[in-house]
Amino acid sequence: MTTGTVPTQERGPVTAGTRGIAAYRGYRPPVGMLSWALHRITGLGVLLFLLLHIVDIFLVGYGPETFNELLFLYRHPVFRIGEIILVAGLYYHAANGVRIILIDFWDKAYQFERQLFYGVIAVFLAGFIPTAFLMIRAMVR
Amino acid sequence: MSAPRLRVGRERPAGGFELYSWYFFRISGLLLIFLAITHVVIMHVINTVDEIDWQFVADRWGSPFWRAFDWLMLFLALLHGLNGARLAVDDYVRSRGWRIFAHSILWSAAVIFLIIGSIAVLTFNPDAFQAAATAAGS
Numbered sequence: 001m002t003t004g005t006v007p008t009q010e011r012g013p014v015t016a017g018t019r020g021i022a023a024y025r026g027y028r029p030p031v032g033m034l035s036w037a038l039h040r041i042t043g044l045g046v047l048l049f050l051l052l053h054i055v056d057i058f059l060v061g062y063g064p065e066t067f068n069e070l071l072f073l074y075r076h077p078v079f080r081i082g083e084i085i086l087v088a089g090l091y092y093h094a095a096n097g098v099r100i101i102l103i104d105f106w107d108k109a110y111q112f113e114r115q116l117f118y119g120v121i122a123v124f125l126a127g128f129i130p131t132a133f134l135m136i137r138a139m140v141r
Numbered sequence: 142m143s144a145p146r147l148r149v150g151r152e153r154p155a156g157g158f159e160l161y162s163w164y165f166f167r168i169s170g171l172l173l174i175f176l177a178i179t180h181v182v183i184m185h186v187i188n189t190v191d192e193i194d195w196q197f198v199a200d201r202w203g204s205p206f207w208r209a210f211d212w213l214m215l216f217l218a219l220l221h222g223l224n225g226a227r228l229a230v231d232d233y234v235r236s237r238g239w240r241i242f243a244h245s246i247l248w249s250a251a252v253i254f255l256i257i258g259s260i261a262v263l264t265f266n267p268d269a270f271q272a273a274a275t276a277a278g279s
Contacts, residue, residue, distance in 0.1 A: 101167050
């Protein structure tokens with residue numbers, strides 16, 4: 001790389017007096033990259049939990065003692081926080097998956113790339129905030 | 142009209158297995174939105190891990206509907222997830238030997254987890270344990 005400057009075309013003009021390091025507001029990835037990275041991370045995360053979940057539900061066939069003994073794991077506070085993160089990952093993956101399908105089958109979708117991503121964030125928050133609230137309330141009660 | 146269409150997202154494969162995989166992702170994804178979110182709401186919001194135990198699962202799987210629901214979700218989620226992992230492997234694992242190794246792991250995981258998951262959902266018989274518990278209690 002020959003240049004250390006940050007592209008600013010998506011952030012509006014740099015005002016006078018904010019040059020050099022002062023103008024650097026951190027690396028801001030384009031929405032396509034951000035949504036793609038989040039989709040992959042959440043997808044692999046949910047898959048990891050799914051594999052664990054298949055193993056634990058397999059133990060249900062070994063009877064109540066075996067299965068109930070294992071449940072201390074899922075009732076542990078660390079696991080219950082992980083459970084909320086899992087739901088966040090699942091909801092994002094679901095909302096962004098709809099965005100991907102829209103881009104695939106609606107030929108004007110590319111014109112609204114940024115709006116669609118903000119729509120994903122809005123749908124995600126609309127689903128996740130009430131879910132997280134109910135889960136945390138059940139946890140502290 | 143003459144402006145070339147901006148390429149956004151992953152290109153649709155031309156044919157063969159990759160095209161089936163492409164369609165499977167989208168169809169299973171739409172079904173999983175319904176299946177997985179219903180599952181999360183019932184098992185993690187309406188009920189919580191404090192209430193769910195062996196008896197809860199036994200009661201739930203007394204209904205063929207929930208067994209079918211759970212098995213369909215198992216099948217779609219596992220193949221959707223491992224197919225996603227396969228794309229990640231194709232993106233990051235470059236050498237031929239490691240690719241064969243990683244693909245072998247993924248296909249083996251698909252077969253093994255589908256078998257143990259199906260055994261759990263389809264062959265679970267709570268009556269045997271309940272009869273034993275009643276016999277021991279009386």
